[in-house]
Amino acid sequence: MRGDVAVLGTGMHPWGKWGRGFVAYGTAAARAALADAGLDWRAVGSVVGAATVRGGYPGYVAGATFARALGWQGARVTSVYAACASGAQAIATARAQILAGLADVVLVVGADAAPKGFFRPAGGDRPDDPDWLRFRLLGATNPAYFGLYARRRMAVHGDTLEDFAQVKVKNAASGALNPLARYRKRVTAEEVAASAVVADPLRLLDICATSDGGAAVVLSSMEFARRHGAADPVRIRAVSTVTPRYPRTQLDLPDIATDSAVTVADPGAACAFRASIARAAYEEAALGPEDLSLAEVYDLSTALELQWYEDLGLCGEGEAAKLLRSGATAPGGRIPVNVSGGLASFGEAVPAQAIAQVCELTRQLRGDAGARQVEGARVGITANQGLFGHGSSVIAVA
Structure with missing residues (x-):
């Protein structure tokens, strides 16, 4: 229905x-x-x-x-x-x-x-759970996982540490305008570069916090x-909650049989899955990336935000850094992304964050987002990825 x-x-x-x-x-x-x-x-x-x-x-x-x-x-x-x-x-x-x-x-x-600090698995031992396995067997906390994705983008697409830093600079500037955000301070690329390395190549300011x-x-x-x-x-026009398609379904574990420095299981499977989340939403809404006024995406790390640009069809594969550098995803650009400030400014309050994204879309589409307002906003999309093939995308229209 x-x-x-x-x-x-x-x-x-x-x-x-x-x-x-x-x-x-x-x-x-x-x-x-x-x-x-x-x-x-x-x-x-x-x-x-x-x-x-x-x-x-x-x-x-x-x-x-x-x-x-x-x-x-x-x-x-x-x-x-x-x-x-x-x-x-x-x-x-x-x-x-x-x-x-x-x-x-x-x-x-x-x-x-x-x-x-970092999230850890809750609820005791779960040897059939990829999240539990990567924590317990590989020691791969969430930031380590984010670092693998970032290193892959650097190796495959030529993204740089400076590109990652500019994502944080952009989102922090928007978060500074949001009274509900946890972090309401602008940062410079130099401040991002000077922050401590947490999971190479990502620095502290490249990674979102945990929040209430x-x-x-x-x-x-x-x-x-x-x-x-x-x-x-x-109006909410579409909600996509699709799962991966066999055989490209290994989304959650680093591939210990290959060069894990640049490979996360089948990284193409994760990218294809995220793209399929958005594609299902677009099909249901009878809209496309060209119709969007703004996007709120799951920026657990600066590098992951860049990946979402491609998975949402905002640009071609490998072109996310170019899109960022053009200013298209900044306020006033062709397709502003994370004008709320994103998780970079809020941190993770896990059950609330996808709802918070819809709150931001609603304010923008009503035209009452104040200093963050995207002029003429008519269509917005959200994107999230949860564990075990749980993905989501919501499209809202004015």
Whole structure:
């Protein structure tokens, strides 16, 4: 079933390290989204929670946890987990419920209270989990994984450390304008180069932090939106949650049988998978890269943002650094990317980040993004990749 759903409201809890539980961040974001939508909590027919594995049992049943925190009122609840793609999978679930006629109004919420330092596998030993294996057997923390991708881009496409630094400079400048961002300070390429090497070739300022934060959206049927007085709301036109295609499915493990310095399993499989995520979204929306006004992408590292340029079809293979250097992906360029500041400015609050991307698209498409506003924004896309073939892309239109 395909069709538009309306985005009636968005809300976020500022990113940072606040020392509170994920429920506090999520309920704050939910209340802000309801206020933005002009709706009472009792109007919500369904709550979809993006789950967190770091919140214990309440995190696993996030939908019910948030419904309880807001006050039991009979809404149906659903909880969704897909690692970094959890928020978009939650939006996909909410959209399906609306299009199926199961609810007129759905609240989608994601929040996290992240640990300090690198993420580690949660939930005990999982020898059938590629994430657990790369941590335990290879010692490949997330930054090490990001470094392998960066080294591959340097080897295959000729990207440079200076190119990576310019991604951070661009995103930090946008983050400085975003009151919800954790890091609100411009940086120079020289400051990026002077920061400590974490996972060669990436420096500290090339890699996103872990953060606390929350995000929420209120979605509705188009009929409800019109009845509610929203004659021309921002609409979600497509949500892609496709999986890889056999036989190119090895996305998560470094290839210890080959030169791991420049090879990550079948790196072409990972690139093909990310491209297929976007392609499915474009096909569903009957739109293409040429129609985009902006993109919010999953910039776990500066090098990974460049890879998304190619995977979203913003440029050809190997041309991402050239696109960046041209200024096309900067504010005022042909296709601004991460005008929110991206994860470079926010850090990772895993269940919330894909929802936060949709919050940014909504503000931009409404024309109320303030100093970050992309002039004439009409179509936006998000992109995320989670573990084990969980990918996501959302297209929203004005």
